[in-house]
Each structure stands twice: as structure tokens, then as C-alpha cells.
Amino acid sequence: MFSKQIANLSLNLCEEKKGEDVKIISMKKNSLTDYFVICTANSDVHARAIAEEIEKEFKKKDIELLHRDGYSDGHWILLDYFDVMIHIFTRETRDFYALEKLWQDD
Numbered sequence: 001m002f003s004k005q006i007a008n009l010s011l012n013l014c015e016e017k018k019g020e021d022v023k024i025i026s027m028k029k030n031s032l033t034d035y036f037v038i039c040t041a042n043s044d045v046h047a048r049a050i051a052e053e054i055e056k057e058f059k060k061k062d063i064e065l066l067h068r069d070g071y072s073d074g075h076w077i078l079l080d081y082f083d084v085m086i087h088i089f090t091r092e093t094r095d096f097y098a099l100e101k102l103w104q105d106d
Contacts, residue, residue: 003084018046019040038087050077
């Protein structure tokens with residue numbers, strides 16, 4: 001599966017689990033990864049539920065998770081799928097770090 005397809009699948013899974021303000025940001029110019037997927041959850045429990053759904057569905061498709069961080073706290077969960085990095089935030093944490101403003105081209 002190509003990185004754009006993985007990013008789109010991530011977006012769809014976030015939205016299915018009622019994640020809000022889901023965005024895909026191309027990172028190809030920065031060479032860290034191909035895409036960031038950014039999603040807002042209503043709570044840390046909701047963030048973990050979104051992450052679990054993504055991990056479950058990706059495992060079914062043999063998409064390998066390289067690293068997961070922030071799961072126990074739940075305010076910012078990072079799922080690293082190498083070419084796609086998925087960031088699941090609570091509202092306050094997303095507003096504080098403002099990744100879109102740091103990385104998105106205007």
C-alpha cells in the first residue's frame with residue numbers, strides 16, 4: 001500500500017471513530033516522512049480508542065507499526081508507520097503544539 005493510501009485510510013478511520021478536524025499534511029519537502037495525519041479526540045479515552053482502531057485495521061492489512069508513543073497519557077498519541085505519522089491529540093494539546101502551523105505550507 002502506498003503512503004497516500006495509508007494516509008487516506010488513517011483519515012477515514014479517525015472520522016469513523018468520531019475524530020474531529022482530521023487533516024493530512026504532506027511532509028515530502030521535509031523528508032521526515034511522507035505525510036502527517038492529525039486528528040482531535042474529545043478525551044484521552046477517545047484518543048486511545050481512535051489509536052486502537054487504526055492499529056487493529058492496519059494490522060489486518062499488514063501495515064507495520066514502527067513505534068507508538070503517548071498511549072498511556074492519551075493527550076498526544078503518535079503512531080509511526082514510517083511514511084505516515086498519525087498524531088491523535090486532545091483539543092488542548094493540539095492547540096498548544098499547533099503542528100499544522102509549524103509544518104503546513106501556506
